[in-house]
Amino acid sequence: MKHVPVLFLVLGSLALAGCKAEGEQADAAPPPRPVLSVLAAAPPDRATGFAGTVQPRYQTDLGFRVLGRVITRTVDVGDRVKPGQVLMQLDPMVLDLAVRAREADLATALAQLSNTTAAETRSETLRDKKVVSQAEFENTLQAREAAAAAVEQAKAGLAKAREQRSYATLSADVDGIVISVDAEVGQIVAPSQKAITVARTDEREAVVDLPEEVARTLSNDTRFRVALQSAPSVAAIGTVREIAPQADATTRMRRVKISLDTPPEAFRLGATISAAPVEAGADRSIELPVSAVLERDGTPRVWVVDAATRTVKTVPVVIARRDDTRVRIAGGLDVGARVVIAGVHSLTEGQAVQTDGKANP
Numbered sequence: 001m002k003h004v005p006v007l008f009l010v011l012g013s014l015a016l017a018g019c020k021a022e023g024e025q026a027d028a029a030p031p032p033r034p035v036l037s038v039l040a041a042a043p044p045d046r047a048t049g050f051a052g053t054v055q056p057r058y059q060t061d062l063g064f065r066v067l068g069r070v071i072t073r074t075v076d077v078g079d080r081v082k083p084g085q086v087l088m089q090l091d092p093m094v095l096d097l098a099v100r101a102r103e104a105d106l107a108t109a110l111a112q113l114s115n116t117t118a119a120e121t122r123s124e125t126l127r128d129k130k131v132v133s134q135a136e137f138e139n140t141l142q143a144r145e146a147a148a149a150a151v152e153q154a155k156a157g158l159a160k161a162r163e164q165r166s167y168a169t170l171s172a173d174v175d176g177i178v179i180s181v182d183a184e185v186g187q188i189v190a191p192s193q194k195a196i197t198v199a200r201t202d203e204r205e206a207v208v209d210l211p212e213e214v215a216r217t218l219s220n221d222t223r224f225r226v227a228l229q230s231a232p233s234v235a236a237i238g239t240v241r242e243i244a245p246q247a248d249a250t251t252r253m254r255r256v257k258i259s260l261d262t263p264p265e266a267f268r269l270g271a272t273i274s275a276a277p278v279e280a281g282a283d284r285s286i287e288l289p290v291s292a293v294l295e296r297d298g299t300p301r302v303w304v305v306d307a308a309t310r311t312v313k314t315v316p317v318v319i320a321r322r323d324d325t326r327v328r329i330a331g332g333l334d335v336g337a338r339v340v341i342a343g344v345h346s347l348t349e350g351q352a353v354q355t356d357g358k359a360n361p
Contacts, residue, residue, distance in 0.1 A: 049276035052208030056199035
């Protein structure tokens with residue numbers, strides 16, 4: 001019986017040891033959750049600019065309104081032209097003959113009107129003397145009115161022939177520069193066929209092709225500094241006028257047109273330029289995948305990994321721009337912070353996480 005207390009002491013010690021092990025297991029923290037993350041980084045500085053050319057905002061394709069053979073061309077590509085300046089002429093022989101024919105028709109109509117007018121006067125005198133009847137007088141009156149209508153018709157035909165005669169001369173209608181010549185002397189041209197292209201010089205713009213990731217951050221009020229590549233000190237400020245809705249199938253670049261404010265005279269059509277956003281040096285916004293953002297109480301937030309404790313916390317952010325794949329953060333997030341970009345709706349405040357440290361935007 002002396003061994004009974006010793007047995008109870010051993011059993012009690014084992015029970016206490018078992019309870020302690022279970023408590024330690026319950027108090028152990030769950031393993032860190034693996035997450036996919038990126039380092040918040042500002043977009044690269046684009047102050048170096050993108051290459052492009054100076055182009056006219058408006059250009060006109062000029063052509064003849066009548067069929068004919070070109071006999072004269074007075075301009076070449078690159079020539080400056082003024083309104084009313086003759087650019088090209090057709091052989092006018094057929095048109096001159098048409099004018100002469102209409103002049104003859106008018107002369108005939110005028111002679112007929114003179115005869116019928118005299119006949120009407122005689123018939124009226126004879127009617128007053130009761131020599132001819134009222135019916136005969138009305139016949140001469142009708143003949144005179146028909147002759148007058150024929151004169152008007154002949155005048156209209158002559159005006160039309162003279163107008164068509166003027167179509168044998170192709171003239172400039174604005175100040176501009178010839179950028180294309182598509183008809184040569186001796187060539188037969190059809191009505192409305194393009195013969196010469198004139199670009200207006202009063203409104204010029206810079207045309208640049210930008211990468212997709214750059215073009216989608218622009219808007220129609222984005223300002224650019226545009227400088228000549230041959231003389232970087234010669235520059236002008238412009239505003240984005242048009243952004244191509246789709247990228248080019250070959251280059252995968254999107255064309256952007258920038259209206260220039262009072263460009264220098266050195267900005268000639270075709271000149272090579274370099275265009276950079278005016279705010280490029282000050283743009284410190286951060287771009288992230290759209291999957292990194294979650295909404296809480298109507299406020300956009302992102303999960304930031306604490307490098308010291310390896311836990312996550314949410315921070316409110318200000319969104320400047322968003323599309324289907326990317327979001328641009330304008331405030332609330334520091335450059336260099338590590339942001340979780342996947343599974344953001346299943347994390348909790350202070351949860352331990354494990355990052356591979358390799359994923360970057």
